[in-house]
Amino acid sequence: MLLLLARDMQWRWRRLVAGVLATALVLAVTLLLGALRETFLAETERTVAFFGGDVWVVPDDTAGPFTSNSPIEASVADDLRAQEGVDEATPVAIFRHAIEGIGEGFTDVSVIAYQPGGVVEPVLFDGRAPAATGETAVDERTGARMGDRITLAGDAFTVVGIMQGFTMYGGTPGILLTLEDAQRIAYGGAALASAAVVSGSPDDLPEGLIAQDPDQIGGDLRRPLAVVTGALGVLELVLWIVAAAIVGLLAYLSSLDRQRDVTVFKALGVSSSRLVVVVLAEGVVTAVLGAGVGLVLGVVLVPLFPIDVAVSATQAVVLLALAVVVGMLAGSLGIRRVLRADPARAFAALD
Known part of the structure; x- marks a missing residue:
């Protein structure tokens, strides 16, 4: 039967x-959409992990620090730090803005500000984290280099550090500032912050504040992209159906072409089950070959x-495994013609 399959595929x-x-x-395209969706989800996890800490203290009337602009007093971190169950607490400010000085026009950025020496400990690709006013560290996607001068809200900053993979909201590069600089830009100089990142477990929170764990913070950051990731998932499903339809059409046409061959094989005593295996195998081979070529094409694109989109080994294995399933389902479209083939028709031309 394998020889029959090989000869049939060679003939056609x-x-x-x-x-x-x-x-x-x-x-x-399906692989790239899946990789893009996974990139958005991984970006969220990477951003939350950047801050460290065990809990975030935020206003109780907001969804979270990334999607709401309801600041708290920065001094809350001092109160939390004094509690017995708290190792450290750092006030952070989070907002979106645009910078000038890199290329032409503005570059949208996500601004993260913090008090140095606390819970937040940035890991940089080059240089160091900002430690004084007028300093910044930026993600490499901004295009800035060490020593460059950028302008944010009319203030000039010197790039002292470069980060990699520090993006949010679907690829918007992030920049780091000291909390003092951020308070001047976002809060008019008031001693405010978006949240307090805490290492440890506070026993008593000030009125109007609640504690959120990293999963809740990740959900807050991920929510604006929920529509996009959901749409990508639907498109993935639709494209799998299209792929199955293509393979299924090929398998069905092949079963039509082999109708006379099938009747002859049946007349010679070949079981229907063996012929069915050939039909299914052709669908699987077509789908797997398509998945293999598609994987190479996806990596090239x-x-x-x-x-930063990356095709992981897991995604490649899943693609090939689903291709086998799709090939079998598509190949099953030709099974009915195999089962209904009448061996007597093999001799029809001899009458």
């Missing part, structure tokens, strides 16, 4: 190549994305 190689290429293109 043009159709096979066309089907594999069409399937590969669809699955490459990754650098075209404006954000």
